[in-house]
Amino acid sequence: MKYIKLTEQYAKYIALIELNRPNELNALNLELMTELKQTLAELDNNNDVRVIILTGNERAFAAGADIKQMANKSAIDMLKIDQFSTWDQIKKTKKPLIAAVSGFALGGGCELAMTCDMIIASETAQFGQPEIKIGVMPGAGGTQRLTRAIGKARAMEMVLTGKFISADEALSFGLVNKVVPVEMYMHEAVSVASSIASMSPVAAQLAKEAVNRAFETHLEEGLHFERKNFYLAFASEDQTEGMQAFIEKRKPNYKGE
Known part of the structure; x- marks a missing residue:
């Protein structure tokens, strides 16, 4: 693989995916x-993996989309490329997926996290979500997931x-689970995983x-879905x-069966 590194057994039952375009801030x-789509699909079908960690490097998780690939495209070009269809696999990943973020998580990087x-x-x-500065807007969930995470007023801003926003602001807004010193963020992600x-x-x-269904439906339907999964x-x-x-x-000695 060229643009990601995969360590299938970073720790017991944990797979680590590292974005690997350091010269382009990932x-x-x-x-x-x-x-990434293909790797997540493979890990989802790997019984030796129970949790997946997705990370970049200390300088950047991912500093956005590759603008050079989009700058000269027309609306029809973008429609045909359908670049956001690859994001559907991430959303469909069944196993718990943890983002370990250091440095920049901007635009598509923020959306990926x-x-x-x-x-x-x-x-x-x-x-x-700085897309507005180059004449566009978020297109991979930035207006939707960010608003659900931190509220309308902050998302609008x-x-x-x-x-x-800083890591501490992201924590206070409810966007992230925990903030730790840079030398500890991978250790903390592995601990949670x-x-x-x-x-x-x-x-x-x-x-x-x-839990994901709670963001996609009204309460009564969500409760019905929760109950079905509880019985299952x-x-x-x-x-x-x-x-x-x-x-x-x-x-307990769980076997995933």
């Missing part, structure tokens, strides 16, 4: 996004002015699906093992 071109289920940020992280990986993979996937968990061997381990006061 700008998201079509080739990188295609590789928000597509993940959790964001662990270093204290140097900066988030923004970021989207309409191109303002960046390890905690999730110790749980039932079946239950984790069902729970992730139910009882079809798994993990449910039997988890409850029996609780009764026997021992650590």
Whole structure:
């Protein structure tokens, strides 16, 4: 792979995907996004992987889309390229997906981080949707996920002015889960991932699906979906093992079945 690095067993049951265009601050071109889509699909089907961490480097998670690929395109060109279709695979990833963010997470980089289920940020992280400064607007979920995460007023300010926010602001706004020193952000992401990986993979996937549904439907339908997934968990061997381990006061041995 050219634009990403993959470590399938970074720690037990954890796969690490590293965006790998350091000279371009990990700008998201079509080739990188295609590789990412394919890699996520493969990991979703790998029973040895329970949690996926997506990261860049200390300087940049991803500083946006590759503007050079888009600058001379027409509206019809963009429609035919359909570059955002690759983002659908990220959204469809069944396994928990954690973004470990340091440095710039701007434009498509911010949108990519928000597509993940959790964001662990270093204290140097900066988030923004600066597309307005080059005559366009967010196109990969920036107006939608950002508004749901931090509210209309703050999202409007970021989207309409191109303002960046710091890691601490992102934490106070509810955009990220935790902010840690830059030398600790990967360690913290692995710690969170390890905690999730110790749980039932079946239950984790069902729970992730139910939480995401809360943003896509009204309360009554969401509650119905949650209940269905709760009952479905009882079809798994993990449910039997988890409850029996609780009764026997021992650590459960989950197998993802």
